[in-house]
Amino acid sequence: MNLQWSEEQQLLRDMVRRFVAGEYGFEQRQKFIASAHGFSREIWAALAELGLMLLSFSEADGGMAGGGLEASIVAEAFGQGLVAEPYLASAVKASTALAAAPAGGMREQWIADLQSGEKIAAFVDAPELDFADGLTGEAICVAAADIADFLIVAASKAGAPVLLALGAGAVQRDGYKLHGGGTAADIRFEHNPALVLAEGAAAAEILLQVRAAGEAFLIAEALGAAQAGFELTVEYLKTRVQFGKPLGANQALQHRASEMFVELEQLRSAALYAAVMRDTDERELAVAAAKYVALKAMRFIGQQIVQLHGGIGVTQEYAAGHYFMRLTAIAAQLGTPEAASAAIAAKGGFTSPAPYWESAA
């Protein structure tokens, strides 16, 4: 595996980091998430201006043909700045689905609207929804669905996968803000008409791509949040004086910081692995493996950020706790290490799900 960033990737990395550091300080961020819609339209427009809405689309679709690495570069920088804009929902998941869908219909118009940043889309991963006489059923806690202009929905039609698109305006949505930033909505579809983007095996394949892209993004975002929270914690250990010496003079706390660093490096490797593998046929197994390592790492790092800061680590007004919150929220979306481990086994990962004498038969 080539671990060197290409020149373009390096430029992207510098650009996004500079933008987040300059425009998305902790104080500004707190104002954005406290605002009516939980994010900043100006920041969203600026992200489009930087070309970040183009990454998921091919050059033929007017995009920049970014892959997993480009997405993870953005995700890591967003994690460091605790960026709460609906980038994952709209520019990664919905965009990945649209990009992979066959040409025709409204697809090109929607792509143009997303690329310009004028519209926002949410992705509804709900194969249990039935598309017969329109789309019917409920989906809970769909990220950014409250602020979305249209929805891309992975549902079922006569028992087979189907990928749909529909305007969000006519759909009943109950929106709210999420802990740790971002918004979501509970959705109720009632015979809502929708356009079919893909069906059958094609729709199933797109859903796997979207899931892998979404999870790889979250892992990289967690890496950014963990890195920033870790740096803040080490700084605190060096500067907070108790018992006449910095906290970091205590060997027990030095060892804890070392353990955090070791976990952080594992998280970094997991994020890189997921970013590279999400665009391959082995995505399901590989992303599950990355998730397993990443979940354990983000849990440990998040809790130690709080523990080593003490009381100041659990308040709204200081950034440390917000890194913990973001890591906890990301972990909640990714599931548990145990579930990831079961997924690895089910995919025939490192052990066979069935005893060897049965699988041989």
Add this chain to the structure above:
Amino acid sequence: MSSFDFQPPQLPANERQIRDQVRALCKAHMTHPDILRRANSWAVPDLAFSKALGAAGLIGMIWPQRYGGAERTALERYIVLEELLAAGAPVGAHWIADRQTGPLILRYGTEAQRERWLPGIARGEIYACIGLSEPGAGSDLAAVRTTARRHGDGWVLEGQKVWTTNAHNAHVMIALIRSEEGSERQQGLSQFLIPMDTPGITVRPIIDLTGGHDFNEVWFENVQLPAEALIGAEGKGWAQATAELSLERSGPERYLSSHVLVEALIDLAARTGAENLLALSGRLAAETWTLRQMSLAIAAKLAAGQDPALEAAIVKDLGNSYEQEIPKLIQAAVDTDLAADEPLALLLGYLLQISPSFSLRGGTREILKGIIARGMGLR
């Protein structure tokens, strides 16, 4: 090193009766629809519930009757606390007053101080907070810099406390304050009983990550107190304040903060019969039982007038680790969508966020381990 001496006591014969009494009270009063109030319930204030407990003789229940107490035994009180916590009852308003402030006033207070404060606490009408931490004195409590200076017959306070739980509900604070000018570390500290409505006191909320209001900052600016605000011996504040910490660290609240989640798990295990849920319920029951035996043994020592500070540190550290582990274990075993609007998911989501603070409040894990190491003669 003195080894940990476990003598779990025999529970009183009226145990069942006490449990039934508390359960009936909880059932009658706990009608609030928000289930999250049942998690971490000893941080949730409910003045009406505190008064109902007071009226039932369940606050200050081991104190002398002349101060409003009921002269019950420490183990009877322990059963009451267990029941309240297991039910997730909203005991936050009076919890500190019943656990620490009342006993401290009883032990070190003058007759006048006892008469002024204890009956109201026992009625569930007077609430308290404890002024220990300061911006520069967290784990290193001896770095306290808030000062009390003599002024006429009385005292004048200047300074700031932080992380003061319940200050916004409290009528009185017991604060650890530097009363001898130029003194250092543990020397020259005294405890003061400070009515929270004294002019010059400002309470500012600190909002936690879940949006909850538990902590506060408290400022003292030219706060004038009479001579009788001093409690206990002048200059003996350190010994008095640290003796109090055994009361704070060993109780059942140190392993029952996440208990409503365990109950939700047991319900689910019973409903589904799933083997892994039954096994996890069994594991958690075994750990709860062990912690309970240890905690009970300490309650018996406290009742016998001993100060089991080392044992209390062990129980708090173990209990916090256990109650922090519960949400993770349950999340791993139960296939639940954290976004779902059902009790287990709501409790789980809340406790995953709040539980890291369990190993901070009442003494950080690192400080407790240091106390244990000292008990082993290592420092």
